[in-house]
Amino acid sequence: MSKKIPFVTKEQLEKIVSQYPTPFHLYDEAGIRRTARLVNKAFSWNKGFKEYFAVKATPNPYLLQILREEGCGADCSSYTELLMSDAVGFKESEIMFSSNATPAEDFKLARKLNVNINLDDITHIDFLEKVADIPETVCCRYNPGGHFAIANNIMDNPGDAKYGMTHEQIIEAYKILKSKGVKNFGIHAFLASNTVTNEYYPELARILFELAVELKEKTGAHISFINLSGGIGIAYKPEQQDNDVLAIGEGVRKVFEEVLVPAGMGDVKLFTELGRYMLAPNGALVTTAIHQKHIYKEYIGCDACAANLMRPAIYGSYHHISVMGKENAPCDHKYDVTGGLCENNDKFAVDRMLPEINIGDLLFIHDAGAHGFSMGYNYNGKLRSAELLLQEDGSVKMIRRAETPADYFATFDFGEYGPKLAEEAKIKM
Known part of the structure; x- marks a missing residue:
């Protein structure tokens, strides 16, 4: 059994607690930077690689700035996350907007900021065009349905997930988007959460790489990037074996050279969208x-x-x-x-x-x-x-x-209770 060791000592923590009372969340800057550099190293063989940190996992601008300094982008799923990421300094293609049941105002802001939009559903094409416009680069989220398994071990059930388009829909979506002037396409999928196996990403990559080849052949679309999303988990329990992200990156490289390179698609950029792997052990x-x-x-x-x-x-x-x-x-x-x-x-x-x-x-x-x-x-x-x-x-x-x-x-309409609450909570009315 391995041992989990805190990234602070008792003496350090007692000093911190003397200034900041518990409870609190504590993050390790050195660990965050070390993890980001390891992920970048694992996929350095792909010239266009970029890790888009899943902002929803830990939405704090100070932590986002650390990740930005390490070359990461930001993956956003809401209006507020877009505002935060833009304020930190992530610009345009450094932001992925992956949302579902998306309000019009969110799409409008995404277009205003000119970020990469990842459409969750085929009906969102018309919705986006109605509330804003269709950009020249669009990503589509894919859901293959059924069970996702490795070696007959079912890891998740995409068929029950609310996310993404079917195989037939994503082909049709590419055709529609191309007719509306889209020049560069992306593919995204998330099939399993918190996997503790080095085989998950290569298996997911194979599914998406083969889909990319098919989409190119059937629609003539130029696929500029493939987003492998998240799903690389961590060993929460001491007896679990940690993922080896260098081995994962190498596994994806082999599939890339087996599937995409022979199809003349060796220039496709790879993106990841990690949250848990990047931050969980470092907090x-x-x-x-x-x-x-x-x-x-x-x-x-x-x-x-x-x-x-x-x-x-x-x-x-x-x-x-x-x-x-x-x-x-x-x-x-x-x-x-x-x-x-x-x-x-x-x-x-x-x-x-x-x-x-x-x-x-x-x-x-x-x-x-x-x-x-x-x-x-x-x-x-x-x-x-x-x-x-x-x-x-x-x-x-x-x-x-x-x-x-x-x-x-602060957000209450106090009415008749206002003066008493204001006095007790020391709120300035």
Whole structure:
């Protein structure tokens, strides 16, 4: 069994906590840069390669800037994400807009910013033309349907997914778009989530590369890029084997040379759209044990809750927990580690064997750097926590402050309750 090691020491964390109270999300700048450089190295054989970070995973402009400095682009799925990415400095083709059930205003902004648009459905061609216009470069999202499997191991079920066009639709979409003046085409597909196997991307690549050849032959379209999307996962559990992104890149290269090069399509650019792989291991939720409860089970109550990290509550997802200062102590106590929401699924761990936890201990909840803070919410009036960046020089920078009651009340129409709430929450009316 491998061991998960926090990217900070107990001493570092205690110093941070003396300035910023828990709970908070903490990100590792050095780890983010290291991961980005590894991904770029893995696909450096493709001259046009670009990683478009999935903004939805961790939408913070400071983190986006780090990724931009490492040569990444931004993958956006909403109006707000487009605004953020543009403000950070991503411009035009450095942004992919992949959306579904897309509002008109989102498409209008995407066209105003002249980003690469990835159409989710064939009907969106007419919709886009009606609310804005059709650009010269358009990507289409493909859904092959059925089950997606590797070695008879079903990994996901695209046939049940709401995303993408059928095989017949994407051929027809290319013909329609070409008749409307589109000169450069892209293909996109996402068939499985959080895969922990080096075989996923090469298998997905084969499907998309063969489709690209067929589309070129049947429509005469010039395919300039293929977006392999996300799906490269991480080893949440210590006993899992991490993906080897260098091996994945090499696997994709072999399929590229087998399928696209003989078809005269060796100039096709490859894009990726990673979120979890880029950020999850490089972020953690830090919380303090504030209560112990001894009833039918042993409970540890934390000052964080599912509002800070909801993946365990809604998916039953495993997130490893390190008790800071006790990393090498025997895991001889069985706990449910919980938050304070009025919901019984508000648990970071169930029947987890951990070292003995005392009130005041700091818990480092691993792999919370993607789909952690971004999925937060205000149920029970819980306030979103701060986001902190552990910089390469060891210093810590607050990159998002914690919410206050004033933030929570700010969007209310107070009416007769306004003066009292304003006084109590110190809101300036």
